[in-house]
Amino acid sequence: MKKVSKQQIDRLYEFTRQHYVEYYDVQTELVDHLANAIEEHWEENPDQDFEELLQKEFKKFGVFGFMEVVEKRQNAMTKKYYKMILEEAKNFLKLPRVIFSAVLGWACFFVISEWKYGIISLAILFLALLISTGIKFGIKMRKRRKQVKAGNKKMFLLEDTIMTSGGLFQIFFLPFYFINFGDFFEIKEAISFQGQIFLTFVFTAEFLLLHISVFVIPSRKEEILKKAYPEMELS
Known part of the structure; x- marks a missing residue:
């Protein structure tokens, strides 16, 4: 099964920071969630693009993005x-x-x-x-x-x-x-x-x-x- 690489994990952390998540523990929680979701997509089709899958998963968080997760x-x-x-x-x-x-x-x-x-x-x-x-x-x-x-x-x-x-x-x-x-x-x-x-x-x-x-x-x-x-x- 195709796994998310270290460079891609770093990209996920960067992505959470870009979307106004400043707390490292909340970033880690979101990174784990995103990485698992991307790997599940790769189980079906390992050729899918990482960035496209990232944007696809991010859209599932809705209009306010990660803000609801941070608030909770x-x-x-x-x-x-x-x-x-x-x-x-x-x-x-x-x-x-x-x-x-x-x-x-x-x-x-x-x-x-x-x-x-x-x-x-x-x-x-x-x-x-x-x-x-x-x-x-x-x-x-x-x-x-x-x-x-x-x-x-x-x-x-x-x-x-x-x-x-x-x-x-x-x-x-x-x-x-x-x-x-x-x-x-x-x-x-x-x-x-x-x-x-x-x-x-x-x-x-x-x-x-x-x-x-x-x-x-x-x-x-x-x-x-x-x-x-x-x-x-x-x-």
Whole structure:
């Protein structure tokens, strides 16, 4: 049976890149699919032209080409990342680190309940952490993309998901779209004890999620990637 050659495999990788698939793991998945499909055609007629068969198989992906495949893989990887977040949160909320969570929660409650400008101060602190972290990640992503463009590094979808916190940054910023900071100076005295408890929970949970998504999981990135892609070159 006629097999796809190494040069043709390289051509398939090039073809996926030309059609806006930048992640090496998704490229590999598509290359395997295309190569198998072409070899099946060669079983019937080994004289068929490689490029013609490639275009024929590509048309089967429809008007949007590989974009649907990429989108499905992104959704699957985001779900996988959220599972990692949940597992890390479960591990974090055990002794002795659960003590840190309790102290953080108490500190948030103390600031909210005792200080006139406690709520807005915590909101501004959290917003500053988000912005500084976003800038830090932006610089890392830019450096990484330059390395990929120069051919010194491969880009993996899971790595990209980790680097962008699985879209959690958008969720972290969401509350600030509904906040009128000026109102906090007026309504501080009107917030009930139950309201203070709720705000304490929100701030503590977001601080912990930020810590896990920015420090804990990225620090294990190489280990996670090697486990996810045991047969692939990561660099």
